[in-house]
Each structure stands twice: as structure tokens, then as C-alpha cells.
Amino acid sequence: MTSDEANRLAITRFRNYQAGGRAVTITVPNAAGGLVIKGSIDYRGKLAYGVVHGAGRDTSSDGLIEWTAATVLVHPMANTPAEAPASPPGSDWFSRPLQTSGSALDTSLAIALGLGSDRPDNAQLLPQNGASWIGRDQMGGHPVDVMAGPSANGKPGTADTVRYWIGSDGTMYRVQVKVASEPQPVVIDFDTQKYVPVLPVPEVTPPR
Template sequence: MTPDEANRLAITRFRNYQAGGRAVTITVPSTAGGLVVTGSIDYRGEIGYGVVRGTGRDASGDGLIQWTATTVLVHPMADAPATAPSTPPASGWYRRPLQKSGSSLDSSLAIALGLGSDRPDNAELLPQNGAARLGHDTVNGHPVDVMTGPDARARAGTADTVRYWIGSDGTMYRVRAGVASESRPLVIDFGTRKYVPVRPAPGITPAR
């Protein structure tokens, strides 16, 4: 990994914070069929919001979803829309703690929320901790470098190293990470739609 590559990896989470928020599509692995969360994450307020859709048995959980680092709110809908309404419904939410383990959905939500930081990482330490460049790729027309982040096995919810697809200016376009107990990784795609500012559902307080 060159110094330039290490610098881009070091600032990629900070880029998300600088942007305020990003549009995301989170593909969650599941033995019951799989889930896709389509929405936005406010990296300054540390809150995500969107539509969750499933296939197979997971389709029973379709609806709206909003989450923070500690809480998940779900709003079941028999016919979930393609995009979440800009203003969350005033009622009909079910609240529960975000599970630290045992749920591929909650692990995926926590990992996605953690992809923002109010300061860059230490570029000099990244290669020492296992970060490396794997090669080139293209994501939605953007040329990117594929890099592995530091060893993530000690982080909650991840089973292996995390891969980042990063542009020449440090912009994050895709992240892939292993999820404990699942054979397939979760995939987070950024920026395929316009970011819509996240408005808190009743009872949710953003970090800032």
C-alpha cells in the first residue's frame, strides 16, 4: 500500500462525515432469503432511515426502518414503498434495542452506521494493522481502488476484514464485510440515489 493509498483509506470515513450523509443500499445476507435496506444515513447525527425489503420468509418484515447505534425502530408495511417518505410516520413504530450479535440485519445496520468518523484515521498505522490494496475496479461508472481495512475480527458483528471501494479523492463507493454466522458478506453501496436528509422518528434523538 502506497502512502497515497493509505491516505485515501484514512480519510474515507471522514469523507462521509464531511458530506453530512450518504444515500445507501445495504444488502444483508440471511439464510431466510436476504434483506435489502434502501435509504440514507446521517453520519453527523448518527442515524439511518429507509425501506427494508426481503425475499422468501424475510418478506414478512417489509416496511420502514430507522436506527441508531443502540436502537432499531421498525414500521411494518404490507406494501412497502420503493423509497421511504421524507417525514417518518407519527405512529405505528415498534422499538427494540439494536442487537450486538446474533442478527445479520442489526450487524449490517451497525457496520453501515460506523462508516463515518469526525476525524481521519491514522494513515501510518493502517498498513501496520493489516490494510492493503487489492486492485482496481469500477462502481457505477466510478474508477476505484479496492482495499482491505485493518483486521476487523475484533469489531462487533464482523467475521473478517472489511473491503472498501474508494475513489481517487477518498470517496467511499462500496463496502463489503463478513457477518458472523453468515456464509455470504453484507454489501453496502453508496450514492446510487440522491441523499435525502434523515428526519428522526418519534422518540429518536440524533447524536447532534
């Protein structure tokens, strides 16, 4: 890994924070077909919101979702729209704690939310911690470098399970992460649609 590559990897999460928020599509693997979450993440407010659709499975998990580092709010819907409404509905939300292990969905939500930081990483330490250059690719018409790097939560020993697709200015275009419970990786794609500012859910219905 060259010093330029290390510098771009070091600033990529900070770029998300500088942007304020990014539009994302999160593909969550599952033996039943998986889930696709399409929405926006506010990296300064540490709040995310979007719509969930089942992929190759029934629609029982379809609906709206909003999450923080500690809480997941879900709003089931019978006819889920392709994109989440700009303003979250005012009622019929169900709240639960975000699980820190054992759930591919919650792990994916936590990883996506953690891809922003209010300061750059230490570029000199990244190669020492296993970061490396993998190759080149194209994402949405942008030439990118694919790098193995640290996990979003900074856990040591996980560099070989995380891949970053990073542009020439350090912009993050894709992150792919292997999770312990699934054979397929979680894929987080950025700029898949227009970013919509994230608004907090106005009313939360306790779990029944």
C-alpha cells in the same frame, strides 16, 4: 499499499462525515434470501432511515426502519413503497435495542452507521494493522481502488474480512464485510439514489 492509498483509506470515513450524509443500499445475507435496506444515513447526527424489502423471501419483514447505534425502530407495512417517504410516519413504530451480536441485520446496521468519523484514521498505522491494496474496479462509472482495511468499529484482527471500494479523492463507494453468522458478506453500496435528509421518528410505540 502505497502512501497515497493509505491516505485515501484513512480519510474515507471522514469523507462521509464531511458530506453530512450518504444514500445507501444495504444487502443483508440470510439463509431465507436476505433483506435489502434502501435509505439514507446522517453521519453527523448518527441516525439512519430507510425501507426494508425481502430478497427472495416473503414480505413479513418489509416496512420502514430507523436506527441509531443503540436502538432499532421498525414500522411494518403491507404494501411497502420502493423508497421510504421523506418524513417518517407519526405512529405505529416499534422500538427495540440494537443487538450487538447474533443478528446479521443488526450487525449490518451498526457497520453502516459506523462508516463515518469526525476525524481521519492514522494512515501510518493502517498498513501495520493489515490494510492492503487488492485491485482496481469501477463503481457507478467511477474508477476505484479495492482495499482491505479496518472494520467500521475498529476491532483488531478483522482487516481481512473488510473490503472498501474507494475513489481517487477518498470517497467511499462500497463496503463489503463478512459477518460471523452468515456465509455471504454484507454489502453496503453508496449513492444508489439521491440522499434524503434523515428526520427522527416523531412518535415511538413501545414493543408489545
